[in-house]
């Protein structure tokens with residue numbers, strides 16, 4: 133009498149764990165993507181560039197190698 137219920141309970145728990153892991157893996161995959169859409173500002177010309185295409189030097193971002201070489205624009 134008790135064994136079929138135990139098996140059924142095991143199947144329900146197994147499905148629950150499987151669904152939870154599936155949801156978690158999908159959630160973390162979505163969290164890893166936004167970095168590609170993050171826009172950063174060039175410290176030289178102030179043009180906004182996607183972070184995956186921009187060049188970083190220290191705390192500053194640059195749109196191209198020329199501006200990277202010139203460094204951050206001096207403020208008056």
Ligand SMILES: [Zn+2]
Nearest residue numbers: 174177195199
């Ligand atoms: Zn620039």
